[in-house]
Amino acid sequence: MVLRLKKVLLAWWEHRPIKSDHVFVNIEEYAFCKDYLGEPFTNRQHFMERLCEKAEVKTFGFHAIRHLTASLLYREGQPVAVVQAVLRHKSPQTTTRYLQSLGLKQTQEAMEAVMGQRGPGKISRISARTGKENM
Structure with a gap:
């Protein structure tokens, strides 16, 4: 956990409207939430x-x-x-x-950064009959 998040969570812990053993509890007062006011989230x-x-x-x-x-x-x-x-x-x-x-853009940029600096490569011909490299 980064320090900033820890500070925010500690501030919430100290100033939350309902005290509980849990950091996050239901604080909504909608009709369907009232039965769970102060209870930890289960869903x-x-x-x-x-x-x-x-x-x-x-x-x-x-x-x-x-x-x-x-x-x-x-x-x-x-x-x-x-x-x-x-x-x-x-x-x-x-x-x-x-x-x-x-994504593709980052991949292309990475490949260009690595491979784009290299000089021309050696061309080797492969024989169709033998599958071996001809020099």
Whole structure:
């Protein structure tokens, strides 16, 4: 957890309107929520939708935050192993799938940065009959 997030969560803990053993509890007073006032969340079906609505931004979910985190870390030069640890993936292949969503433009730029600096390559002809290289 980054220090800024820790500070925000501690501030919420100290100033939240309902004291509880849990950090996040239901504080809404809608008719369908009143029975659960002060109780911890057991279902977050509409949680992100409501947060986005209050923030007046396009709706997104928890998984989008994971994708963004992975993308930002990788674009800033962090190795796959670091991204894997942050996302708590067991397998680096899972992390690699996340990173593949960075898109074609970044892939092309990376290939150009690595391969574009090289001089002309050697051309070798391969015989159609033998499949062996002819020099």
